[in-house]
Amino acid sequence: MTAMRAFNFSAGPAVMPDAVLAEAAAEMLDWHGSGMGVMEMxxxxxxxxxxxxxxxxxxxxLLAVPKNFKVLFMQGGGLAENAIVPLNLSQGQTADFVVTGSWSQKSLGEARKYCNATEAANTQGNGHTTLVDPAQWRLSNQPAYVHICSNETINGVEYHTLPDLKALGCDAPLVIDFSSHVASRPVDWSRVGLAFGGAQKNLGPAGxxxxxxxxxxxxxxxxxxxSAFNYRTVADNDSMFNTPPTYSIYIAGLVFKWLKAQGGIAAVEARNIAKADLLYHAIDNSGLYLNRVAKDCRSRMNVPFYLRNESLNDAFLSGARERGLLQLKGHKSxxxxxxxxxxxMPLEGVQALVRYMRDFETQHG
Ligand SMILES: Cc1ncc(COP(=O)(O)O)c(C=O)c1O
Known part of the structure; x- marks a missing residue:
């Protein structure tokens, strides 16, 4: 299987571990002697x-989720949660949003349908290339919750430390959209009230x-x-109030097993740091490529970069495709x-990308 596979840099749905796809393929017709495939159960x-x-x-x-938290398997993706969270937590009152990119901007817009959603900070002025020190946030008096996107998939901005609302004198729960870096690093649950994320980047299939x-x-x-989006109802029914996305849960389960075999989240995080360092180093030390995000909040998962000569964009992408480096085009926005x-994404994939970037720069420099 591996010999035919390209390195896939898609933002999501995204690359899956070869071992997971191989196991799912082997079990497709008959799961563990049951005579059925998982999709049919x-x-x-x-x-x-x-x-x-x-x-x-x-x-x-894997995520070291404390006992006083429920883990729910739901449907609708991150965008549905932008409505489901205020429906469940806002009580129609005020909720604060820290806008650091496209996804937190969308969360704020959707929440306005259900509550008094206010902007505690917005980095639009610098093109969403920084975070804002939480001490500078304009928090409301007793908001129902405070929302952040802990990794902005499009802008490539990541919180490397979650904000401590209590230290700011705010008792509200922190809501994090961790769609695009869940399971890439540990979560400090003492600072979190609710975390949500679509599976299609780091956990498994969409759905x-x-x-x-x-x-x-x-x-x-x-x-x-x-009812199907009420956290209490979903929790009391063990995520089976309605028919859950069974096949996606099964594949995610194989991904969890794979993550454990990799040494767990701490080991995976160390590898993610090495991969990200390699790529940012190549960008920062080139004359052709540019990443505009402040170094202290660069995403380890999503690395946006520009060619200083944008007329080379198409040549860059087609050359990449020829080398089996896929889906590198930036988000249209x-x-x-x-x-x-x-x-x-294995380290070899990032090494292959960096080699290609150097070769392309030499050729077009
Ligand atoms: C951080 C983040 N939040 C929300 C979403 C929206 O997810 P979905 O398309 O599953 O609704 C995405 C999708 O890429 C995302 O990256």
Whole structure:
């Protein structure tokens, strides 16, 4: 399988570990002698029950989720959570949003339908290339929650330390959209009330949404909140109030097993640091490539970069494709290039990219 596979730098849906795809392929027709593929199983049967339970247990262990948090497997992705979170947590009151890129901007816009969503900071003025010191945030008096996007997938800006709201004198729960760096590094749960993320970057296939929510936040939903999106209802039904995305959960479970075999999140984080350092070093030491994000908040997962001579963009992308380096085009809202280097991207993939970037620069320099 490996010989045919290119290095895929897509921002999501994204590269999966070869071992996971191979295992899923081997089990496609008959899961563990059950005579059924996972896609064909009832979500209420004992076979899927075992898959679900193991996936949950492995995820809790990997992310060191404390006992007073529920792990929910939901649907709708990050964009649905932009509505589901205020429906569950805002109580129609005020919620504060720290806008550091496209995704937190979208979260703020959607929340305005359900509550008084206010902007505590916005880095648009510098093109979303920095974070704002939490001490500078304009927090409301007793907001229902404070929302951040802990890794901005498009702009390539990541919080390397989560803000400590308590230290700012704010008792509100911190909500983090960790869609694009979940499981790439440990989470300091003492600073978090709720975390959500779509699976399609670091956890598995699209269709599964992970929500990790502190117990005391389960009973705040607005009466209009749809039952299937009510965290209390979902939690009380072990994520089976409606039919869950069974196949996506199964694949995510294989990814969790793979992450454990890699040595767990700390080991994976060390590899992610090495990959990101290699790529940023190549960008910063070139005359052709440029990354505009401040060094203290550069994303380890999503590395946007520009060619100083933008007329070379198409040549860069087609040359990359010829070398088996795929999906490097930047998001249409910001242009340029973006290399997403999630957990499943091997170091060899980043090395191959850096080699290509050097060769291309020599050829066109
Ligand atoms: C940080 C972040 N939040 C939210 C989303 C939206 O996710 P979805 O398309 O699954 O709704 C994305 C998608 O790329 C994202 O990167």
């Amino acid at each position: 009832s979500h209420r049967g004992k076979e899927f029950g075992a898959i679900h339970e193991q996936a949950l247990a492995d995820l809790r262990e 599964l949404t992970l929500v990790v929510v502190r117990d005391d936040l389960l009973d705040r939903a607005l009466p209009v909140c749809p 910001v242009g340029g290039m973006r290399a997403s280097i999630y957990n499943a």
